[in-house]
Amino acid sequence: MKDTLIDDLRTAYDTRLRGVAPPGGGARVERDGPLTRVVGWHRGFVTGPRDLGVRGEELDTLIARQRDFYASRGEAVEWKTRAHDLPADLTERLTAAGFVAEDTETVLIGRSADLAADPVLPDGVTLRRVTARSDLQRIAALESTVWGEDWSWLADDLAARIGNDPENTVVLVAEARGEVVCAAWLVFQDGVDFGGLWGGSTPAEWRGRGIYRAMVAHRAQLAAERDVPYVHVDASADSAPILTRLGLHAVTTTTPYVWSP
Numbered sequence: 001m002k003d004t005l006i007d008d009l010r011t012a013y014d015t016r017l018r019g020v021a022p023p024g025g026g027a028r029v030e031r032d033g034p035l036t037r038v039v040g041w042h043r044g045f046v047t048g049p050r051d052l053g054v055r056g057e058e059l060d061t062l063i064a065r066q067r068d069f070y071a072s073r074g075e076a077v078e079w080k081t082r083a084h085d086l087p088a089d090l091t092e093r094l095t096a097a098g099f100v101a102e103d104t105e106t107v108l109i110g111r112s113a114d115l116a117a118d119p120v121l122p123d124g125v126t127l128r129r130v131t132a133r134s135d136l137q138r139i140a141a142l143e144s145t146v147w148g149e150d151w152s153w154l155a156d157d158l159a160a161r162i163g164n165d166p167e168n169t170v171v172l173v174a175e176a177r178g179e180v181v182c183a184a185w186l187v188f189q190d191g192v193d194f195g196g197l198w199g200g201s202t203p204a205e206w207r208g209r210g211i212y213r214a215m216v217a218h219r220a221q222l223a224a225e226r227d228v229p230y231v232h233v234d235a236s237a238d239s240a241p242i243l244t245r246l247g248l249h250a251v252t253t254t255t256p257y258v259w260s261p
Contacts, residue, residue, distance in 0.1 A: 009109040010084070010251040012230065014050045017194045027160075033062060037069070042153040043258075044070040044077030051086040059087065063097045067259050076260040082107065083253040091257065099257035106240040109232045110248035112195065115220035122209045125176045127218065131162050135173060139183040139199075146201040158185065170222060174211050181206040186219040188228060195223040197233040212239075216246055 027040035034052045038045040046066050054062055063079075070077040079099060081091055091101070119127055130136070136155040143151035161169045168189060174182040184199035197219055200212050223231050234254050235243050244250060 006249055006251055009230070009249055012193065013107065013109060013232065013251060017192065017232070018047065018049055020189060020192050032065065032069075035062070035066065037066065039073075042157060044073075044075050045080065046077060047080040048085075050082070050084065052090065055087050059090070059093055060097070063093055063099075067097055067099070070259070071261055074261055076258060078102075078256045078258050081255050081257055083255075091255070094257040097259070099259045102256045102258055103236070104253050104255040105234040105236055106250050107232065107252045107254050108235055108240065108243050108248035108250050109194075109230055110220065110243075110246075112220045112223035112229055112231050115217060115231065115247050116224040117217040117221060119214035119218040119221075120210060121174065121214050122176075122211065125174050125181065125209075125211060127172060127174050127214065130171050130173050131166070133159060135180075136162075136171070138180045139171070139173065142180050142183055142203070143199075143201055146203060161187070170219070172215060172218070174215065176206075182211045182215060184212075184215040184219065186222060186231075188223075188226065193229050195219070195226075195228045195231045197231050200233075200239065212242060213246060216243070 027038050030037045030039065034054065035046055035048045044066075052059065052062070066077060066079065079094055081094070095101070121127060130139075133155070136158045139158065140151050140154040143154055158169075158171055162171065168187060170186040170188075172184050172186075173180050182200065182202045184197065184201075187196040187198060197216065200215055202212055220231055231248075233239075233243060233248065240250065
């Protein structure tokens with residue numbers, strides 16, 4: 001029964017979400033054959049259907065064309081792959097073209113109605129939706145601290161998303177004594193059955209207190225209220241077990257392959 005559920009969720013992911021242009025404030029979305037190409041994020045982005053429908057030299061040419069397109073702009077580009085994609089040698093051909101694999105994440109999907117609940121937070125922690133630039137900068141600072149790298153670009157990215165599609169971009173912070181202790185956002189797309197769960201980073205000293213769980217429950221609640229049946233997330237190795245315990249289901253893995261000028 002569980003295998004059937006996972007197959008159904010994976011099929012919904014492949015057929016109802018992957019063919020939709022990814023949301024992004026101020027981004028330009030282009031098509032190149034089977035691919036969707038995004039320009040205007042902090043780096044380029046390329047994705048496609050489960051089966052690209054091209055093989056061999058034709059696939060090599062398609063890959064090289066994306067690399068050269070972003071090279072002409074002096075930009076890095078991420079090609080988003082999934083473990084069950086076809087052709088099976090896609091990642092080998094990306095590597096041969098100079099793309100480098102980043103960390104693999106687990107794609108998890110849950111039914112919004114099953115996950116929805118009022119958020120339960122520790123004493124002294126509050127949850128609120130934010131749109132102000134100052135709050136978005138605080139989120140970027142949190143992400144930079146948690147991940148040990150420069151995430152300052154995130155403030156601009158979130159501001160653009162909110163500015164261009166405020167109804168479909170919900171950014172949340174959990175705060176304690178004026179400190180941001182968790183930040184997460186929920187992204188909807190008109191007519192799409194999936195809400196995207198992003199962020200959720202929490203400093204080490206605040207983990208294990210149910211804050212991340214509360215963020216997931218509240219975002220699922222918001223999705224259910226909008227009659228969006230599914231939520232999905234690309235989860236790190238740390239987050240995937242937590243999300244599985246909360247009721248989401250692992251359907252595949254995703255690995256970004258990145259080319260940089």
